[in-house]
Structures are given as C-alpha cells and as structure tokens.
Amino acid sequence: MDEFIARLPKAELHLHIEGTLEPELAFQLADKNRMKLPFTSVEEMRAAFNFSDLQSFLDLYYASVSVVCSEEDFYELTLTYLKKAASQNVKHAEIFFDPQTHTARDIPMGTIVHGISAALKDGQSQLGISSKLILSFLRHLSAESAMETLEQAAPFRDHFIGVGLDSSELGHPPSQFVKVFDAARQQGYHVVCHAGEEGPPEYITEALDLLHAERIDHGVRCMEDPELVKRLAAEQIPLTVCPLSNVRLRVFKTMKEHTLKQMMDAGLLVTVNSDDPPYFGGYVNENFAAIQDAFDLSQNDLIKLARNSFEASFLTDKEKQTLIAELPTTSV
C-alpha cells in the first residue's frame, strides 16, 4: 500500500513554509548567519519535537525560523520543501507563509516574498510542481497588525492568491478579524481559515459566516456539532486535515482515535496534508500511510482523498480535470 500511496498524484493544501525547516537546514542557516539555535545539535533539536499542545509547538516553530533571514534563505527553505514534495508525487501545493513572524524581526516583506516566489517558479520549471502562495495572519497578534500586513503586502499582490489565519487558536476567534478579511476579499483574494483544530465548532461557523472562508484548515472539531457537519457536507466546504499534526499536538490521543474516517463517511470533503512536516514526523505520504494503517483504508478511499485534494484546490476547473485524469480510475 505504501507503494500505491507513493505513486498517487496528490495536492498539498495545508503546509506552512516556516514549518518545513528541517533541523539540518536550521543549523546550516544558523552557522551561515552567525546565529544561535536553542539546541546544541540536530539530534537535540529533533528530540525536542515532543509537544503537549499547539502552543508548545508554536513556541519552538517561531524560535527555529528566526535563522531564516535573507532572500536566499527563504529560497532554500522553499525549494527544499518542493523537492521533497515532488519526490512524494505532490503535483500541486498551496503554501502558507506567516509574514508577521519575519517583519517583526525587521525582514522586509519583499525579501520574504521574492525568496519564496523564486523557489516556486523554479519548482515549476525544474520539478514540474505547480504552487500557489497564501498569506496567513497570526491570530495571537492584533487585527490592526493583520491589516497593516495586508497593506505591506499590496505591492506583492501578484505573488499570492489568498489569505488565511493561523497561530494560537483558543481565545482568538475569527470574529476578531472580520475587517481585514473583508478588505482582502474586496481585493480579490481567496479566503481560508484555521478553525476547529483546538478551538470549538463555533469558530468554524464564524470562519464561514463572518470571514466567508472557502476552505477550513483542520476543522476536525466540527464532529462535535452534527448540524455543522450537515452544513459542511451539504456545501462541500473542503477541510484540510493534518492527521500526524493532530496526534502530535494531542488533538487526538492516538491515530486510531482520529475522526478522519468518520468525517469521510459523513460526506465531508476531506483532504490529507502535512502542516509542518519535520515537527510532526512526516510529509504528505507519511500522513496518508498513517491513516491507511489506522483505518485500514482501501485504495479507493485513498484515490478519493487524492481526488478531493485537487477538487479543493484553487486551480481552475480545467487544471483540476487534467490532474484528476492522472488518478488511477479503479481498484480492487
């Protein structure tokens, strides 16, 4: 089955570029930039990837990415991820970046965007992987800071197609960010939102009704509200689920307790993604393998999940159809 998963064409729709920093590259960049990581070795850093909740992960994630400084660093970070993704038969990736994490340490928006974008361009020409960029606001910071970030990003608008909302969910509901999402929608951006990871189902409803989110990132806590599940199924709102992330951040104690299969059975448009792969123990194929093993998924289930990933993307209908046509059509 691992071979089947490896060969399956797929899209990745929930991936934070800052969260793709492997410890080896972190140490390389720290050396180059004459900076210190809070670890003495790659092994020690990897051993610290043992989290009690979302916040304990975020503290480490923000500290680690401080070694990514120049346009070349952002380029290398992004191209390294794309090579890995291409090797796993990811045909298309929609990638988050968190500009506030970097502008707060005086890195210009242009440095961030140009470094990432140059790698995305080379990913297309050298690796054949298509991609889009989504600017994600940090919800632990103010709505004013988010609006300022949208304004700073205006000169680079051709480089990203949408906006999202991530970071510490509890206590930071989508309702706090209505104004900036209204402005982004008026400017023609797609809208997605992390909701229902650690936060309650009401945050998913707010993301849909107040921010007009087209996709919900995570969304797993929708299962606590049967009416919401009915709505998400009826409207076929995509949910970008990240199984290994959910277990590592203790949203579910074990993979067997994850509700992914129940979500599929409820008719939800579920996709499988890696979120922050080195931190959570795997890229997209390891996520597919973990759920296949936990729920004994069939080849048809896996094909359905891969098909959902193309359907839920922001590609054109024609582009989606081209990718869907590459999927195996049937299996035992």
Ligand code: HPA
């Ligand atoms: O899964 C996540 N949730 C919230 N914020 C994040 N920032 C990176 N990954 C995540």
Ligand SMILES: [Zn+2]
């Ligand atoms: Zn995420």
